[in-house]
Amino acid sequence: MTPPPSSRAGTAVELSGITKRYPGTLANDAVDLSVRHGEIHALMGENGAGKSTLMSVLYGTERPDAGTIRVDGREVNFSGPADAIAAGLGMVHQDFRLFDSLTVAENVVLRAEPRRFGLLDRAAARRRVGELAEEHGLPVDPDARVATLPVGVRQRVEILKLLYRGARVLILDEPTAVLTPDEAGRLFTVLKSLADQGRSVILVTHKLNEVLEGTDNVTVLRDGRVTARLRTSDTTAAEIAEAMTGRRVELERVHPTGAPGEVVLSVSGVRGVDLTVRAGEIVGIAGVAGNGQSELIEALAGLRPVDTGRVELAGRDITHASPAARREAGLAHVPEDRAAVGTAPAASVAENLAMGHHRRRLATRRGLLHPKSLRAHGRALIEGFGIKAPSPDAPAGTLSGGNLQKLVVGRELAHEAPLLLVEQPTRGVDIGAVRHIHDQLIAHRDAGHAVLLVSAELSEIRGLSDRILVMYEGRISASYTRDDADEHTLGLALAGAKT
Template identity: 75%
Template sequence: MTPQPSEPDTGAIAVELRGITKAFPGTLANDRVDLTVRRGEVHALMGENGAGKSTLMSILYGMLRPDAGTVRVDGRPVSFASPGDAMAAGLGMVHQSFKLFNSLTVAENVVYRAEPRRFGFVDRAAARRRVTELAAAHGLPVDPDARVADLPVGVRQRVEILKLLHRGARTLVLDEPTAVLTPAEADALFAVLRRLADEGHCVILVTHKLREVMEGCDNVTVLRDGRVVARLRTADTSADAIAGAMTGRAVELDRVHPPGTAGDEVLSVSGLSAAGVRGAELGVRAGEIVGIAGVAGNGQSELIEALAGLRPVTAGRVTLSGRDITHASTARRRREGLAHVPEDRHAVGTAPAASVADNLAMGHHRTSLSHRGFLPPRAVRAHARELIGRFGVKASSHRIAAGSLSGGNLQKLLIGRELAHDAALLLVEQPTRGVDIGAVQNIHDQLVAYRDAGHAVLMVSAELSEIRGLADRVLVMYEGRIVASYAKGEADERTLGLAMAGAVPVPVPGPTPSKEV
């Protein structure tokens, strides 16, 4: 029997969805879904990729129309034709892909289309004051004059939340809000969300992170295959119970994989400098995973881009399996044995308008799938079907556009395509961002199997539990430098967090250990 929580006594019902049904060709995304959220509540909406969470929130926010069912906001029946209608009713949503103008300042983004005016003109001074006051009141520090393009992703998220508050949103929907945050930043965000709830807002979190749900949410609704399978009060349940409801099976959480057996050095980096990176020294051996931890914006992505050939190197040397690739093209790096899973799966990792099959063929079109310079359609289809099955990509067809997949399924597609290259070195950024619990385990197992097959893996992740569970060694970056190096099990989250904040005495070059270590 589905567990049912008692109704919280925190306030009036803010959002009520009853019998929501929505179908797409070949998919029943929502099947008679009920959801009730009250004022003063932080409510988690959970489920695996493809469970129907995004569809349900898109209906609530006016981006989709339901086929059946009703929506009530503050007790009034509504039928939103657009997000503008939802915002006018006091709803606001922060998407995984931020909706900001990079060329504008923080203040200009926050007040866009809701600008304070003086004598018919935009009052820029008033806009800056408004942003400063909102930021101080809600613990979301930002520089109102900073250009959004220059901000790390964690600060951009604050801008998105301030946009909602400026427009008077009383119901906030946040989609994977801590995917780009450190543990300390996530804790600070939840303190903000709790304060908002205590002030009478209601907060709906779409998330996969069980620890955050257990520590920061009052109730949780779990979807599986488009249906509600559990309604739980977090004070009366456990992370294991929620994971079981999401997947329909027992799930082993926070597994720590045993260390690998390091072989010959595959990647050697000496004195590497590039925009955002200063004097990096590191090595990765066959049969090991090296993790890089750091607060967003401290050079991790820039280092990976320099190694992948996407950012010019200004000093230093990079060798791959003994061959100098410091200034090599991306195509040559691929030929020499480098695969890359970038942080931005939409803008860099995939071509959203191309089909799933075509995206899975990318990079393979000159090697395994090529036949006398041509790509046989049958081979492309077979390749796509094999990877879709191996990595559990939920797609109605290999012909559909990759951009129509959920974020988690697009990530599975990207991981699968790059692992299939069987390259000597895999550079992987945020391997499980936005991916459901069951798929996280699968991706982790695939990365460990890749390591154990004799490959080298250099991984950047914002999830310290992921780094500690997978990495044989952990490097920490701060302000563009590698400032600390730890063997597996040497550093707990507090130690890593201090190093990420720059609380180490001197930069550590992080030499590669010998094979006997």
Template identity: 85%
Template structure:
């Protein structure tokens, strides 16, 4: 593997020998990571490689069993995320940490509110959000309720919240997992702009095409250990994939086309849409956000009433069936917002599976 080259740019974050054990698992094994000012540094690895654990340690959510963390050359020991924020770090988690009932402006200035006569100065808060949004190319409506916003806009709110708190190092944990390709492209344009302004970005992901298009350097983890440090411009998707998996990966394999079988799902006149899905077939529904895709899928899943049209699953009419009845009939639904709709965060894994 090609070693990460030296650079005269200032090192803003340095992790040395970070080790973290959980019961029966060595999550991080003497991991070193160095991030420089103005760079987008990709932290890669398959699921379970130790990426999120390492970033949770950096952000003060977990304490390492061994190793040191330095920010701007000073050794730090964060006891919680507030300490990390105070040192200029900010993290956007896979599950957003926003208040759905509050406005965009109220979320962004939460706990750092501008005040007038001891009360929240809403005009100043809205003005601050507009300035931040314009400065960083993250358009938002300060008065919009967060709970009504699409996923991509909520992510902008999270980033603006960190910038408002003075974050110079941004950690993004699988930021495109819930984004459309268009939303991901806009996010990457923002990250490049932030890097040009001197911010540093740690991009946690396992998507090769994203890393090659947006990052400057790559650190790869496998089974909690660093397997490669690469300069993005000098590496390839195959080299990164081999570092992630420990074996050669055939990335350009062409799969033969499938042979669709009988119709298993038939939709006619539901929200103005007709479609059929056959056994062994993948059907895509495309469109710019806000053009009814989410509403159509919710109607198919039973989360939205069907006022016109007909849905048939494996020969059975499920037009007005309950979500539980549709599940029993063989229909599964993976929602866009996995945290808010797809899981019960306060429940155990077993309870969620049940």
């Protein structure tokens, strides 16, 4: 395949021979990347392929061991993100860089505040953020505290930060991971408009369809090296997937429906929601971020108090039970925020994989975990879920976002709990891992467990769920069988239309 054309005059960003090593890992191995003015350029690869590391080098948060970076033809040597921002770069990271105690407007304008008489002009900040949110179809309350926002809305705030600064080179790391198809479409409309103005966009993503439909060129990494440079108009999803994985990948899979049995989860009047989930069944909840699905799952998991209503697990009232008591009763939970809620980043991979298992399954000595048992358990799950980690003793915070997601999903499935609450199970996960996680969820269901699934990916909801519920403004607004839930019907329901 002919590589995309590049010339120094038309090149916005050029990385040459970028090499970055960590203890036990060669994250980037002499990587070259060239992005032109007015181009939307996708960067793809499996989890741990080196994508985020490469973008961190470009943005100044990591220093390369070798190689050069040029912006608009001028060689640069960033000592930090401030230098990159000054050079016209902006980046939205996978792990959000927001201050929970500040409002949306304060986060967006931070370090670029509108001022009046030398002080922050809060009215101007709120007005400008509100205008940006409306202009780009990213609804958010400028006065809301970030701590109160679900993950999907926090992503909008990150995107608004970048748009507010008017960067000439926009680096987006999995920007549509928490967006519905309509929201993602509106985002790409914004990106195409920015590209038409001469700005450049580097899009780090695992979503093949959005790459094929919304980008000009794609560079593929595997094990830290470039394996393909392709024009998206001349390639296919299968070709990109093979370049990412080194093998042919079955992209479209239809899972058979389950055989529901007895009711495992019964919810009555909790946050205005009634629902049941049966053994041997996956019930999917679809909804635009901010419509109450995250708060509902937190209430069911014991992370948020239940003021009214009743929650029963296998006939046992757990309405006011602690999270630990719910686990003991047979509940496992994959939270949507894998870093802040799902893991302890400073603890080792093995320690994170043991969480929730340590009281019953792992050998202890005088109340302390036996190191040999801890590592053996960790190695088994690392191998079973393809988690790329230097060793079981490595801090979980050093893993890529996708590998951290595999850690959380693998740990919770290993509980073999009667009820699994799972939010965004494949967010930021590569193609091969998506298939593996989906297979594991189906196997978990077929083993007689109940699964309540929340996902922003309609294809995931439709592909896995036996029944589909739609949440709108905090209520269940529609219910479908899988056969009745085509994307058009679901899309209308997500927007609040009666179907």
